[in-house]
Amino acid sequence: MEVRGPAPKVGVGVFVMKDKKTLLGKRRSSIGDSTFALPGGHLEFGESFEECALREVKEETGLDINKIEFVTVTNSVFLDEPKPSHYITIFMRGELVDSQQEPRNLEPNKCDGWDWYKWGDENIPKPLFKPLQILVDRGFNPFAAEENL
Ligand code: 8DG
Ligand code: MG
Numbered sequence: 158m159e160v161r162g163p164a165p166k167v168g169v170g171v172f173v174m175k176d177k178k179t180l181l182g183k184r185r186s187s188i189g190d191s192t193f194a195l196p197g198g199h200l201e202f203g204e205s206f207e208e209c210a211l212r213e214v215k216e217e218t219g220l221d222i223n224k225i226e227f228v229t230v231t232n233s234v235f236l237d238e239p240k241p242s243h244y245i246t247i248f249m250r251g252e253l254v255d256s257q258q259e260p261r262n263l264e265p266n267k268c269d270g271w272d273w274y275k276w277g278d279e280n281i282p283k284p285l286f287k288p289l290q291i292l293v294d295r296g297f298n299p300f301a302a303e304e305n306l
């Protein structure tokens with residue numbers, strides 16, 4: 158196949174679980190602007206998926222998570238975006254260390270703010286970031302991730 162762009166990048170998205178809810182925020186980015194997405198970011202050199210999930214959630218929301226585990230992966234090609242790109246996205250999930258801890262919007266240039274939403278609920282905010290919409294369309298449930306593999 159002809160190579161038309163840079164190598165795909167690795168993203169990590171994190172389902173932060175609280176009761177039956179997960180954390181979403183409206184993106185401010187050249188990819189998926191104004192869509193609702195999970196906290197997450199780019200895998201850094203030498204990092205494990207768990208380390209990346211822990212670090213990005215802390216950097217973006219201030220939340221401390223544990224029991225971090227892999228749930229699924231997507232191959233997302235964004236050709237129609239202002240900055241065309243290709244991501245392999247590793248989806249992880251984790252639980253709050255302190256169930257009373259609330260998220261803070263620590264990168265307001267990248268996100269309008271964080272809130273808890275029931276997954277699969279019709280109240281889930283729209284539009285979702287494309288890789289998340291793909292998961293919804295697959296019937297994916299982050300709370301029952303073993304059954305999705
Ligand atoms: P960084 O500088 O902190 O490493 O990066 P970031 O600015 O936080 O990156 P990001 O765009 O939030 O995440 C990196 C990529 O991961 C994103 O461009 C595409 C991919 N990605 C998905 N789904 C999701 C998702 O639900 N949330 C986040 N944050 N990223 C996702 O494919
Ligand atoms: Mg980040």
Ligand code: MG
Pocket residue numbers: 196197198217267
């Ligand atoms: Mg991010």
